[in-house]
Amino acid sequence: xxIYEKSRKGRGCQLLPKCDVEEYTPDKAHLRExxxxxxxxxxxxxxxxxxxxxxxxxxxxxxFYPLGSCTMKYNPRVNExxxxxxxxxxxxxxxxxxxxxxxxxxxxxxxxxxxxxxGMDAFTFQPxxxxxxxxxxxxxxxxxxxxxxxxxxxxxxxxxxxxxTNPASAVMAGMSVINVDSDQSGCVDVDKLRQxxxxxEGKEIAGLMLTNPNTAGLFDPNILEITDIIHSCxxxxxxxxxxxxxxxxxxxxxxxxxDCVHLxxxxxxxxxxxxxxxxxxxxxxxxxxxxFLPGKVVRKGEDGALHLVKPExxxxxxxxxxxxxxxxxxxxxxxxxxxxEGIRNASENAVLNANYMMAKLRDKYDIAFDTKICMHxxxxxxxxxxxxxxxxxxxxxxxxxxxGIHPPTMYFPLTVHEALMVEPTETxxxxxxxxxxxxxxxxxxxxxxxxxxxxxAPETTPVGRLDEVGAARHPVLRFTEE
Amino acid sequence: MGTYVPDTREEQLELLKExxxxxxDEMFSMVPDNVRLKEKLNLPDxxxxxxxxxxxxxxxxxxxxxxxxxRGAGAYNHYIPSMVESVLSKETLQTAYTPYQAEISQGVLQxxxxxxxxxxxxxxxxxxNASVYDGATAAGEAVAMCRERKKxxxxxxxxxxxxxxETVRTYCYGNEMELVTVPAKDCRTDMDALKEALDxxxxxxxxxxxxxxxxxxxxAKIGEAAHDVKAKFIMSxxxxxxxxxxSPAEYGAxxxxxxxxxxxxxxxxxGPYLGFMASTDAMKRKLPxxxxxxxxxxxxxxxxxxxxxxxxxxxRREKASSNICSNQALCAxxxxxxxxxxxxxxxxxxxxxxxxxxHYMAGELSGLGFKVISDDFFNExxxxxxxxxxxxxxxxxxxxILGGLPLDKNRILWCCTEMNSKEDIDEAIEIIKEVC
Numbered sequence: 026x027x028i029y030e031k032s033r034k035g036r037g038c039q040l041l042p043k044c045d046v047e048e049y050t051p052d053k054a055h056l057r058e059x060x061x062x063x064x065x066x067x068x069x070x071x072x073x074x075x076x077x078x079x080x081x082x083x084x085x086x087x088x089f090y091p092l093g094s095c096t097m098k099y100n101p102r103v104n105e106x107x108x109x110x111x112x113x114x115x116x117x118x119x120x121x122x123x124x125x126x127x128x129x130x131x132x133x134x135x136x137x138x139x140x141x142x143x144g145m146d147a148f149t150f151q152p153x154x155x156x157x158x159x160x161x162x163x164x165x166x167x168x169x170x171x172x173x174x175x176x177x178x179x180x181x182x183x184x185x186x187x188x189x190t191n192p193a194s195a196v197m198a199g200m201s202v203i204n205v206d207s208d209q210s211g212c213v214d215v216d217k218l219r220q221x222x223x224x225x226e227g228k229e230i231a232g233l234m235l236t237n238p239n240t241a242g243l244f245d246p247n248i249l250e251i252t253d254i255i256h257s258c259x260x261x262x263x264x265x266x267x268x269x270x271x272x273x274x275x276x277x278x279x280x281x282x283x284d285c286v287h288l289x290x291x292x293x294x295x296x297x298x299x300x301x302x303x304x305x306x307x308x309x310x311x312x313x314x315x316x317f318l319p320g321k322v323v324r325k326g327e328d329g330a331l332h333l334v335k336p337e338x339x340x341x342x343x344x345x346x347x348x349x350x351x352x353x354x355x356x357x358x359x360x361x362x363x364x365x366e367g368i369r370n371a372s373e374n375a376v377l378n379a380n381y382m383m384a385k386l387r388d389k390y391d392i393a394f395d396t397k398i399c400m401h402x403x404x405x406x407x408x409x410x411x412x413x414x415x416x417x418x419x420x421x422x423x424x425x426x427x428x429g430i431h432p433p434t435m436y437f438p439l440t441v442h443e444a445l446m447v448e449p450t451e452t453x454x455x456x457x458x459x460x461x462x463x464x465x466x467x468x469x470x471x472x473x474x475x476x477x478x479x480x481x482a483p484e485t486t487p488v489g490r491l492d493e494v495g496a497a498r499h500p501v502l503r504f505t506e507e
Numbered sequence: 508m509g510t511y512v513p514d515t516r517e518e519q520l521e522l523l524k525e526x527x528x529x530x531x532d533e534m535f536s537m538v539p540d541n542v543r544l545k546e547k548l549n550l551p552d553x554x555x556x557x558x559x560x561x562x563x564x565x566x567x568x569x570x571x572x573x574x575x576x577x578r579g580a581g582a583y584n585h586y587i588p589s590m591v592e593s594v595l596s597k598e599t600l601q602t603a604y605t606p607y608q609a610e611i612s613q614g615v616l617q618x619x620x621x622x623x624x625x626x627x628x629x630x631x632x633x634x635x636n637a638s639v640y641d642g643a644t645a646a647g648e649a650v651a652m653c654r655e656r657k658k659x660x661x662x663x664x665x666x667x668x669x670x671x672x673e674t675v676r677t678y679c680y681g682n683e684m685e686l687v688t689v690p691a692k693d694c695r696t697d698m699d700a701l702k703e704a705l706d707x708x709x710x711x712x713x714x715x716x717x718x719x720x721x722x723x724x725x726x727a728k729i730g731e732a733a734h735d736v737k738a739k740f741i742m743s744x745x746x747x748x749x750x751x752x753x754s755p756a757e758y759g760a761x762x763x764x765x766x767x768x769x770x771x772x773x774x775x776x777x778g779p780y781l782g783f784m785a786s787t788d789a790m791k792r793k794l795p796x797x798x799x800x801x802x803x804x805x806x807x808x809x810x811x812x813x814x815x816x817x818x819x820x821x822x823r824r825e826k827a828s829s830n831i832c833s834n835q836a837l838c839a840x841x842x843x844x845x846x847x848x849x850x851x852x853x854x855x856x857x858x859x860x861x862x863x864x865x866h867y868m869a870g871e872l873s874g875l876g877f878k879v880i881s882d883d884f885f886n887e888x889x890x891x892x893x894x895x896x897x898x899x900x901x902x903x904x905x906x907x908i909l910g911g912l913p914l915d916k917n918r919i920l921w922c923c924t925e926m927n928s929k930e931d932i933d934e935a936i937e938i939i940k941e942v943c
Contacts, residue, residue, distance in 0.1 A: 028621055028847050037850040040588055044860055045929040046867035052883060055723050057753050060851040061628035068590060071847050075594040075618075082614035084602030092604055099511050100602045103556045112567025118582050118777030119912055120571070121904070127569035128776045141549050153640035153778070156830040164681055189821035193830035197651075198681045202825045244537040275535055276542045295511070299837030300615035301605035301637070301797065303779030319677065341677035345581055345643040345670035345766070346777025358563055362509035364553025373531055374512045377522055380534060384526040398528070398537060426610055434607075437821075454513035455522060486610040489804035496802035496814040500791070502634050503624040 028074050029504045032064040038071075062506070081487045082300070083431055089453060089461055091382075093402045093434035093446025094188070094240060096270045096292035098375075103362065104296060104355035113354055118346040122332060128350065129331035133323045135307075135353050138360045142368065143269075143286050144279020145309030150348035151320035155267060156190040158287025158306030159234070161319060161343050163198035165285055165310060166232050166261045168317040168340045175259065178231040182221070182255075184213055186241060186438040188267060191234045200231055207440055211241040211394040219254050227258035236265040237281065238272070238400035240438040240446070241393055242379065252282025261285070261314075269293045270450070271376055271401035274369025285310035294356035305352035319343045374451035375401040378458060382449055385462045389469045393441045401450075405433075407443035416472035416479050418443040423490065424468045426483035430461055508553030573909035575931045577868075579887050579922025580719070580912045581642070581668050582777060583769045585747065585857070586925055588848040591771045591841050600840060605797070605833060609812045615836065616811035619799040622839040625846040629749045630763040631756025632785035637797035638834040642766025643671045645782030646713060646743055647678030648829055649762045652786075652793040653711035653739040659684050660708045662701070662733075666691040666718035667743060675713070684710070694720035694880050694889055702732055709738040711762075716744050716755070720880070720920060721865070721887025723752065730759035739790075746770055746783065748885050750851070750858035755785075762786045771845030772838055781838035792818060795829030857925050861886040864923035864932060871936045872921075875943055880918070887922045889914065894943050902942045908935055 050056065066074075083090070090097035107113075116128055136148040152158040163181065170178040181195040182203045192202045205221065208214040213235070222230060233255045238244045245251065252262045264278040264286035270293045278286045290296050291304035298304065310318065317340050321333035333347075363371060376399075383392060383403040393404040407418045422432030422445065434446040449458060471479055483489065514522070528534045535543075554562070576584040595601065599614070606612030606619075619637045626635035639645050650661045661679060663672055665688050672688065679686040685708075689701045696714055705712070712733040717723050730740040741762045742755040747769035755763035767781035768774075786794055792815060800814030819827055849857065865886040869879045872890050881888040892899075896913040903910040908931075911921035923932070 027617065027624075028843075029624055037852060038588065038590075038848050040848065040853055041586065041856055041860060041925055042928075044863055046863050046932075048859065049863040049866040050859075051723070051752060051862070051885070055752050055883070057749065057751055057757075060855060061625075061631075061749065061754075063625065063628060063849065063851045063854065064847045065850050065852075066847055068848070071590055071844065072593070074847075075597065075600075075844065078614035078618055079597045079599045080614065081611075081617070082599045082603050082606075083608075083611040084599040085604075086598040086602040090604070092607075095604055097604060100598075101511060103560060105596070105601075106560060107563040107567075110564060110567040111572055112564070112570045114773040114775050115572040116570050116776045117573070117576060117578055117584070117774045117909060119578060119580055120573075120909060121900075124571035124573075124904070125776065127566045130566050130569060138550060153644070153835075154831075154833045156832050157640060157644070160681065160830060164677065167681075189819075189824050189827070190830045190832055192825035193823070193827040196682075196825050196827075197678070197830055199683045238537075246537065246539050248539070249541060272538070274544065274548050276538050276544055280544070281542050297601045297837070298604045298833075299835075300600055300603045300612075300618070300840070301836035302833040303640075303781075303835045303838055304833055341680060342643070342670060342673040343677060344641050344674055344778075345668070345780075346641075348777070349640075349779040350776040351779060354563070358559055360550070361559050361562065362553055362556070363511075364508050365548040365550040367508045367510050367553040368548060368550065370510060370512060373534075374514070374519065376534055377519060377526070377531070380526040380528060381522045398534060400537065422608070423610070426608065431604075431611065432608055452511045452513065455518050458522075483610050487613050488610055488808050488810040489806060491609050491804050491810045491812050492802045493812050493814065496800040496812050497817070500798075500814060501801040502620075502791070502798060502814075503627045504620070 027504050028064045028066060031066055031070055031074065034065060036065045036067050038068050088429050089457055090431040091433050091447045091449045092431060093448040094267055096448060096450060098295055098450040099452035100295055100297040101359060104358045107358045108351040108354045113351060123330065126331055129323045131354055131357055133331055135357045139288060139307060139309055142273055143309050144277030145286060146312045147315035147318060147322060148307050148309040149318045149320055149322060150307045150353050151343045152287065152306040152308055153344055153349050154302060154304040155287060155289045155306045156194060157343060158308045159190055159194035160197050161308045162263050162285045162287050163194055163200065164340050165314050165317050167198055169261065169314055170231055172338060177229050180229045181231050182233040186239050186440045187234060187236065188265065191265065211243050212245045213251055215247050215250055218251060222254050222258040230258055230260040232261035232263055234263045234265055236268050238268045241404050242399040242402040243396060244400055248281045268401065271372060273372040275372055285314055290352050290356040295359045296352050296355040303349045303352055305349045320347060371451045378449040378451060378453055379403055382447060382458055382462060386465055389466060402446055402448035404441050405445045406441050407445060410472055411443050414472040414476045416476045418445050420479040421445065421468050423482040424479045427485045428464045430464060509555060573907055575908040577911050577921050577923065577935065578909050580920055581670055582774050584774060584924055584926050585769050587771050587773065588845065590848050591844045594844045595837060595841055601837060606813065609810065613810060616799050618840050618843055619836060620811050622843045623799060625843060626783045626785050629746055630785045631754035632763050633788040634791040635783060635785040636794045637799055638839045639782040639784060639796050639831060640835060641780045641782045642743060643674035645764035645784050646671045646675050648795045649741045649764045649784060650675055650711055650713060651678060651682055652795060654684055655710060658708055658710035660687060661711055662687050662689060662704045662709055663713045664689050664696040666696045666720060667713060667715040668719045671743060694722050696724055696729060701729065705732060705736045707736060709736050711739040711741050713741040713743065716742050717748055717885040720889050721884035722881050723883045723885065726758035748858055750854035751862060752885060761790060767838065767842045771841040779835060779838055781835040781842065796831045797834050860925035861923060864927050868921060868923050868932045875940055886924060887920060889918055889920050891918050898942050899939055902938050903935060906938055
């Protein structure tokens with residue numbers, strides 16, 4: 026039941042004191058006459074309502090969440106504690122600089138750490154999410170080309186395995202998209218890329234967006250050649266940091282030839298996803314792009330104090346103020362906890378857990394591109410299973426729900442038909458992996474023995490499969506009193 | 508070194524062996540040698556939880572948390588009910604991903620549906636999305652959604668928050684819409700200049716209400732002027748004011764946006780906040796971002812799903828209305844809890860308290876010889892005086908008070924909320940009196 030349906034006239038909480046000055050009433054032209062119909066509920070009603078909602082959800086701290094490409098690692102509690110310190114939460118964003126030295130230190134230390142992890146030279150924390158970071162990175166590239174007088178560079182190359190946000194971000198940045206196909210191994214087709222870049226169109230290329238390891242969990246072995254091809258035709262290379270969790274301390278985008286990156290602090294650096302935000306999508310870049318960064322960066326002055334400085338050729342503001350600051354506090358807490366060794370260790374175990382699961386599942390499930398080794402995630406292709414049993418990737422996913430496992434990412438990447446993309450992350454123990462493997466295998470058996478049961482799944486959740494077509498055809502997007 | 512890897516080193520080696528791998532090195536064999544990092548990352552060693560906490564506490568203590576705040580300008584020090592923090596600390600709601608699997612995400616989906624209902628009630632609009640990053644990005648997205656073939660110009664009042672204008676400018680730099688700003692006269696949108704800026708190519712007009720200087724605008728008239736050239740009327744509103752002030756729908760807005768921070772989110776050095784976006788029914792398929800809708804399962808049981816997804820990037824890729832995928836769900840949850848805790852009466856009381864205190868303070872400052880430039884204002888106002896703003900603000904700061912925002916050498920933008928008692932205001936006035 027909605028909190029609005031629990032409303033009873035006259036109920037409420039007493040939260041505020043009486044007015045101790047003369048009461049002001051706005052002019053009639055502006056006075057609201059009809060009050061908004063907000064819930065009238067007591068404190069206990071509210072408390073129980075949200076406890077109930079909490080019971081009808083599943084977070085990574087509740088259980089296994091191998092949602093590929095989303096890096097659902099455990100969200101440490103100490104991060105929440107540091108981000109809740111009054112010395113951070115009670116600070117107004119427009120206070121004088123000398124009264125916010127602690128906040129600036131968080132941004133400065135955060136920038137240094139991310140520079141080191143990615144091999145970049147500068148970072149902005151202004152972007153609020155991964156997609157916002159992509160948009161920022163592309164505007165950086167745009168600003169760079171325009172400053173060089175390269176007004177014709179308006180095309181961005183995006184592999185067909187890329188996240189949907191990549192092409193959408195390109196359009197927001199005023200660029201058109203050239204899709205390039207993957208080769209048979211699931212990586213960038215280098216020959217096709219070279220052909221494209223060496224053609225007449227090469228002069229119009231602004232750059233390339235790439236995730237490495239890519240969305241199939243494969244590290245592109247030709248990465249240096251790829252970035253070289255793009256640079257040779259005058260383009261810039263953008264690193265989508267969605268999969269950074271595979272390579273921290275192992276390899277750095279800056280050393281692979283990337284010019285700028287965005288990171289997802291809510292994936293790689295353990296900050297909670299909050300049911301879909303707030304995240305943080307800081308963007309890092311090499312020196313030649315740093316002068317174009319948006320917002321303000323933190324730099325130490327000759328007076329020894331930290332200052333907010335607008336980069337000289339800044340492209341503007343991506344949002345108000347300095348980004349999702351408290352998310353940065355959480356990520357910095359995580360980086361400090363792990364340290365250099367712990368960070369590498371996290372990536373090693375993320376890749377280890379994925380390889381272990383893949384090895385145990387590959388006898389039954391087909392692995393896309395038939396790789397022997399994967400990075401931090403792997404993609405199963407259920408096309409054969411669907412053909413033989415009528416059980417789809419969707420059915421297996423829904424079957425997992427009845428076992429308390431959040432399903433892998435479904436039907437992505439688009440290059441694999443019945444895809445289930447599995448990313449266990451490093452924070453799952455052997456027992457959890459073994460149990461999940463058993464569940465996956467039992468569902469595989471069930472697809473042959475009792476496919477109907479999987480078509481009916483889930484049966485133990487608060488609701489069954491919902492009518493999405495009906496929801497879109499006759500949208501009910503808010504509660505209205507009958 | 509802290510770690511969140513549960514397995515011991517021995518267990519890790521067992522897993523490696525069972526995966527058919529001889530070493531970690533072999534496991535990373537896909538990464539070519541010429542891009543492998545040869546040295547350890549140059550970062551400090553890890554720390555125990557206790558050490559980390561201490562270090563972060565030390566960093567936090569380098570900030571000044573003012574006991575009394577008279578500064579707003581886009582971030583407001585309002586009372587946050589205890590219930591908000593309590594609900595936000597529920598690990599399940601905090602650590603869930605975007606609700607892709609509706610069957611086990613009803614709690615998150617329902618909370619967003621309730622949030623959408625609250626935003627519709629506050630703004631009077633027909634449809635709300637599930638939120639975007641903040642008020643400034645909401646403005647950038649709103650301008651983009653109003654673009655039409657042959658309508659490529661956005662007209663923005665300079666009485667809008669400069670951070671919002673600059674963000675809109677960046678979004679327009681990206682999508683190559685033309686941006687024209689209209690000057691403010693006496694801290695209000697200049698009507699004549701606005702009308703001059705409007706023509707058939709105008710896609711939308713964006714104003715802020717109450718505006719950056721705290722003033723109420725002649726919003727209905729501005730809306731009419733926009734509609735006269737078939738442009739959309741976007742109002743960026745302080746949602747907190749809507750307990751007392753007319754809704755954007757009543758002024759004729761096509762799109763209502765704003766920053767949700769005043770509704771239960773801490774100042775937090777500027778974020779995370781939340782941007783809300785609501786529109787008329789006619790424009791709902793142009794809204795960016797997630798939207799939750801009500802539906803039923805196979806047995807007719809009511810449930811909630813992400814809907815109207817044909818607008819979105821994961822389906823449409825380069826044809827999507829925006830690249831946005833995440834919203835600010837946990838912040839939207841905070842807003843939902845806030846609105847339930849306050850109720851209509853509470854929100855009205857809080858808005859009235861804030862406005863009353865601001866008008867009281869303006870009167871007191873006027874008594875000290877400050878010229879109050881604003882007149883018809885909500886809870887923010889601008890003063891002008893011969894006295895150097897820096898002197899006034901430093902005197903306040905010395906006593907642990909954050910004064911208004913200096914706009915230039917002589918003008919200050921003040922803000923009051925329900926958090927400022929008469930006693931606090933009187934204290935500030937006394938301090939100002941001493942230096943003036």
